Amino acid sequence: MKQLVCILLLLCCCFPAFSQQTVITGAERTATYLPLLKGKRVGMLVNQTSILGPSHLVDSLLKSGVHIVKIFSPEHGFRGQADAGEKLGNSTDPATGLPIVSLYGKHRKADSADLADVDLLVFDLQDVGTRFYTYISSLQELMESAAEFNKPLIVLDRPNPNGHYIDGPVLDTAFRSFVGMQPIPTVHGMTVGEYAKMLNGEGWLKGGVQCRLTVITCENYDHNTLYSLPVKPSPNLPNMRSIYLYASTCLFEGTAFSLGRGTDKPFQVYGHPSLPKHLFSFTPRSMPGAKNPVLMNQTCYGYDLSAPSKETVRQINLEYVINAYRLFPDKNKFFNAFFNKLAGNSTLQAQIKAGQSAAAIRQSWEPGLKAFREIRKKYLLYKDF
Template sequence: MGANQTQNYIPFLKNKNIAVVGNQTSVIFKESGYIHLVDSLLKREIKIKKVFAPEHGFRGKADAGEIVKDGIDQITGLPIVSLYGNHKKPKADDLKEIDVIVFDIQDVGARFYTYISSLHYIMEAAAENDVIVLVLDRPNPNGHYIDGPILEKEYQSFVGMHPVPIVHGLTIGEYAKMINGEKWLKNDIQADLEVIKIKNYNREMNYNLPIKPSPNLPNDQAINLYTSLCFFEGTNVNAGRGTNQQFQIFGSPFLNHNHFDYSYTPVSNPGAKYPKHENEVCYGKDLTQHKNLSQINLEWLIEAYKNTSDQNDFFNDFFNKLAGNKTLQEQIKTGLSAEEVKATWKEGLENYKKMRAQYLLYD
């Protein structure tokens, strides 16, 4: 972890006013376990003035999409400023007297995972207010492949801000370099950016996340399947929210139970207070034992669409934002196979890989 390379950033932070963008994954690993980055910095007498909290909150307990409120961290007494809801970008007052923003969050390498959108707004606000951004890099558990359609500009949203594929194949430090280098910030501004690299890392390494990055990504299987099953968030199919197999199963009351022999019933739980199809029997698939993916699987989405009794309402308004275009929905409705759909991604992916190459920090 970049956070573990304390010798490379602690001297730089001395005698400066610091804000930290972090959550429950922002830790320094030790032989005896780990210590939260904020606790470690405070012990080293680094002057942390505030914490910025992304989606799911500073301690990582909020549901997806749930409003995260400002407050005071009960453990450290530091003020917490939410970067979710209506306040996704720090204001000038939030950065008053701040010299450096330390960004340290575990990402999962998917365009629609909102931590990279928070990174964008942090970098933009920092550039506008002459604040340095220091990214402590972390491995990408889905960094071993690149796949998906390139996001089209008219479908920009907080679940997709940049013209990249769904699985972008970058660490969050590399992604920050790309945001800067491609001048994706407002008015082509660039942040004063420093990245603390991960020691002895390459993207083919199998990285097991010791702390779940958000409430509904509980294990490595969910993180690997997330890039394929998140499409169901834009449909009438439940992707395991309201169970203990989030993003490892999918199902719906509308799916044909003669075709799908697996069933489950979503209920309210700490990671999903109001899950889709709550207390209804859902028919679908159990993917908890599925082999590790090295590409996006579209076959499950297509299979569900073909075997629903509710095709007219299968897709909702969120789907095109997740896909980054309107084309994917149209392709599925017209009956294209997964292979035929993926063939239309090829040129965009080749161009993206050429652009991405200049920002790589690791093999």
């Protein structure tokens, strides 16, 4: 018996994952937040990632007697099937009969009519930890509406699958957009609960308003936890490889290249018809979640990054976009107007055009990252990496 205990202790020391407990999300901690919902008319900003065990959070809470009066939906919709950027109108959920108010497109902020019959708001979306993934922008605008109309907001926190590092340029606020609203780096290393606290604490909500915020934290999670998502967060992030590559390959949205939308490897390949024909080839097709992908029905030549890797992703790989620019024959047509919004500045594009190395570009990020790390520390809810 003594020998068995020694073996188990050795395994726990050498292989931390061996002793790692299962992460419990904020949504799963019902005993903590159900009393806060009792007797309230509840509005919920949720989508297909808002799960509680095997069922949707909305279904589970309705069965528990919670009085949900309205669903708010982010980009990709309540069921998460819409294309990136696809504008969805209001609708009714056929499963529950609840009204769904879309908070994406022209109507991004809940107004007085939307909130007239709501006493309390709940936010539960699985983020992927990058500045340009729009769920944190929806969080900010919901917090602003909650503050304006004096509605308390409960954030049910979930782990950040890219929460184990910080990287990228800090956004220049001259380039604010819905894919980058605050001066944070591309990869911010925070959960949505931590980020919500930062929005409040730094006075970043419009007009410096304060939201009455409650964060229901995760258990058995810290910023060294490599968390695998149980549900894909959007149609074109189908697996963990795409989620780990996303911070690097999303930059191709601001170029003439395909990054694999309309294939079975979105955000895991990149290419263009004009690249050398001996390279990896793929052809984007119209499909659910990518109805009209870039370079549809054109054979693209480029690179396949989809092979699983044992190495933990801990930084943005700039070599992909630098290599693509180097190979592209018509340099004047490589970038489009979206690139600077994704980068959060005009500097990165200029650096690539000037032929700067990835190492030199990364070095230019350091002052901004150092300042952000100091701000971030104030709002952490979990042990840092």
